[in-house]
Amino acid sequence: QVHLVESGGGLVQVGGSLRLSCVASGRTLSDYGMGWFRQAPGKEREFVAAISWNGGSTLYADSVKGRFTISRDNAKNTVYLQMNSLEPEDTAVYYCAADRAILSAGTRTQAEYDYWGQGTQVTVSS
Numbered sequence: 001q002v003h004l005v006e007s008g009g010g011l012v013q014v015g016g017s018l019r020l021s022c023v024a025s026g027r028t029l030s031d032y033g034m035g036w037f038r039q040a041p042g043k044e045r046e047f048v049a050a051i052s053w054n055g056g057s058t059l060y061a062d063s064v065k066g067r068f069t070i071s072r073d074n075a076k077n078t079v080y081l082q083m084n085s086l087e088p089e090d091t092a093v094y095y096c097a098a099d100r101a102i103l104s105a106g107t108r109t110q111a112e113y114d115y116w117g118q119g120t121q122v123t124v125s126s
Helices: none
Strands: 001-009 010-013 018-025 032-039 046-051 058-059 068-074 079-084 092-102 113-116 122-126
Touching: 001 046, 001 113, 018 032, 018 092, 018 113, 018 122, 032 068, 032 079, 046 068, 046 079, 058 068
Parallel strands: 010 122
Antiparallel strands: 001 018, 018 079, 032 046, 032 092, 046 058, 068 079, 092 113, 092 122
């Protein structure tokens, strides 16, 4: 069983930055792709970013490309999401997730992820 815990959320002004962390326990993440998703009030959960098992490739939603960066430190069993130039539209609960496939390249598809964290709230004020 994999347990994912996100942290780093909070309240920030427009244009500010936050770095989210996702720490895994119960299984090493080094063989699995990881993703970040978010859900705003009244909206469906959506893809934000994904990273391959070795960090060699990344994917981003168009809405965050150029502002957000996903990275991982397999030695620490941790995945990060650096968020810069934050906008009110980025306000949401952010979730990290672990892909079910070994040596995965990362995917935008939520159904491909087996394990999810509890989420961390990000609020961007204007």
